[in-house]
Amino acid sequence: MTAPHVIVLFGATGDLAKRKLLPGLLRLTQAGLLTDTRIVGTSLEQLTTEEFVAKARAACAEFGKGQLDDGKWEIFAEMLSFVSQSEGPHALAEAVRKAEADLGAPGEVQLLHYLSVPPKAALSVIRQLAEARLVDRARIIMEKPFGTDLESAVALNNEVHEVFDEDQIFRIDHFLGKEAAQNILAFRFANGLFEPIWNRNFIQHVQIDVPETLGLEGRTAFYETTGAFRDMVVTHLFQVLAFMAMEPPTSLAPGPISDEKLKVFRSMKTIEPHDVVRGQYNGYRGKEEVAEYSDTETFIALRIEIDNWRWAGVPFFLRTGKKLAEGARVISIAFKEPPLSMFPAGSNAGMQGPDHLTFDLADQSRMSLSFYGKRPGPGMQLEKLSMQFATHETASAVGVLEAYERLILDAMKGDHTLFTTAAGIEALWEKSIPLLQNPPPVRAYAPGSWGPNAIHQLIAPHAWRLPF
Numbered sequence: 521m522t523a524p525h526v527i528v529l530f531g532a533t534g535d536l537a538k539r540k541l542l543p544g545l546l547r548l549t550q551a552g553l554l555t556d557t558r559i560v561g562t563s564l565e566q567l568t569t570e571e572f573v574a575k576a577r578a579a580c581a582e583f584g585k586g587q588l589d590d591g592k593w594e595i596f597a598e599m600l601s602f603v604s605q606s607e608g609p610h611a612l613a614e615a616v617r618k619a620e621a622d623l624g625a626p627g628e629v630q631l632l633h634y635l636s637v638p639p640k641a642a643l644s645v646i647r648q649l650a651e652a653r654l655v656d657r658a659r660i661i662m663e664k665p666f667g668t669d670l671e672s673a674v675a676l677n678n679e680v681h682e683v684f685d686e687d688q689i690f691r692i693d694h695f696l697g698k699e700a701a702q703n704i705l706a707f708r709f710a711n712g713l714f715e716p717i718w719n720r721n722f723i724q725h726v727q728i729d730v731p732e733t734l735g736l737e738g739r740t741a742f743y744e745t746t747g748a749f750r751d752m753v754v755t756h757l758f759q760v761l762a763f764m765a766m767e768p769p770t771s772l773a774p775g776p777i778s779d780e781k782l783k784v785f786r787s788m789k790t791i792e793p794h795d796v797v798r799g800q801y802n803g804y805r806g807k808e809e810v811a812e813y814s815d816t817e818t819f820i821a822l823r824i825e826i827d828n829w830r831w832a833g834v835p836f837f838l839r840t841g842k843k844l845a846e847g848a849r850v851i852s853i854a855f856k857e858p859p860l861s862m863f864p865a866g867s868n869a870g871m872q873g874p875d876h877l878t879f880d881l882a883d884q885s886r887m888s889l890s891f892y893g894k895r896p897g898p899g900m901q902l903e904k905l906s907m908q909f910a911t912h913e914t915a916s917a918v919g920v921l922e923a924y925e926r927l928i929l930d931a932m933k934g935d936h937t938l939f940t941t942a943a944g945i946e947a948l949w950e951k952s953i954p955l956l957q958n959p960p961p962v963r964a965y966a967p968g969s970w971g972p973n974a975i976h977q978l979i980a981p982h983a984w985r986l987p988f
């Protein structure tokens with residue numbers, strides 16, 4: 521249960537709102553998790569509330585999961601209103617006051633501003649909120665990217681801090697809202713079994729592999745100025761890496777978790793160009809909105825090292841890219857092999873590399889442990905075995921929230937645990953300086969492949985775990 525809320529959704533007619541935010545808010549309503557709430561949609565479009573409600577319904581029909589059939593749509597539709605951003609701050613303030621009055625508790629309502637707008641527009645929205653006096657009793661959710669390098673991130677944080685305090689700001693990274701990402705914390709810190717071996721003495725290397733089959737699907741202009749490193753690595757992949765690598769926090773409260781993540785970021789070695797493979801799929805340069813000799817990477821693989829006692833000498837390999845052979849979001853931990861093999865020659869024909877613990881961050885998340893055992897039958901032949909646990913098989917229908925749903929709810933409760941901080945983001949940009957100043961040239965790769973061949977040298981003598 522949350523306090524009465526007015527959610528102001530900036531970019532309410534945009535792509536993210538259609539695909540994730542409106543269907544997500546509807547689902548939270550259906551699950552009984554969004555009571556006493558009004559949602560004021562706003563964007564540069566000129567719409568009446570009726571027109572906005574119709575658009576929201578179409579979005580939920582297209583991107584929701586059969587959610588319009590349970591009779592709760594009407595309840596949700598009643599919660600919606602719309603005001604065009606071009607009508608200015610006073611009209612916005614008026615729309616919020618009306619929504620507060622509707623809730624019957626003006627002056628006591630908590631405001632949540634969701635800035636689902638491009639980075640360039642975020643600052644003008646923040647100024648508009650200040651002019652409309654919608655800052656007290658308010659929290660804001662900001663979307664990535666949080667700057668494009670250290671300088672721009674510091675400038676952005678400073679400007680936002682002129683209006684909002686850090687504890688009012690929720691920088692969203694939807695990978696942290698995925699069930700499986702949170703399961704890393706549960707798995708590591710609720711069990712005595714693995715934490716003692718979670719270090720350089722037992723772990724050989726770690727892979728965080730997020731290949732995508734998707735291309736750019738109408739986002740080419742955005743992507744051409746962003747690239748895979750800024751779009752995926754400096755945000756999602758590094759956040760997941762921090763969950764894998766952090767020390768046990770003093771408690772699960774947001775402050776201690778952010779502190780431990782920050783220590784991981786600060787312990788990372790700077791990212792040097794020779795530890796990075798950048799790729800661009802054949803055909804990208806021919807696309808509209810792409811420069812003729814574009815140097816934007818649609819693929820990136822990196823070797824990251826964390827210079828602390830737990831991880832010294834254990835490489836973390838990260839990979840992500842567009843138009844690759846398979847879509848997956850997999851973290852795998854390769855354990856060190858036994859110091860000597862005592863199995864007779866020929867018995868280990870089935871052995872392919874080390875045993876692994878794998879977290880699959882797919883929506884239907886899964887964890888698995890693969891190890892070697894004896895193949896049944898005469899003699900001693902080894903084979904790879906696997907134990908699997910699928911989260912969704914034990915969850916109730918409303919039990920599993922999608923990442924955005926979970927994170928919106930957390931922001932409403934004022935819980936920063938799964939959000940990123942200004943200091944964390946600035947630390948990551950600082951580590952990225954050598955790469956950003958001197959990026960290695962992009963290498964071509966064929967759509968449908970696993971990226972440029974150089975990725976094998978990057979990870980040698982180990983091998984990429986995918987494809988399984």
Ligand code: BG6
Binds near residue numbers: 694732734751752849
């Ligand atoms: C987004 C990136 O943040 O995450 C996209 O901008 C990417 O380029 C997407 O495709 C991946 O998210 P998910 O949840 O589909 O793995």
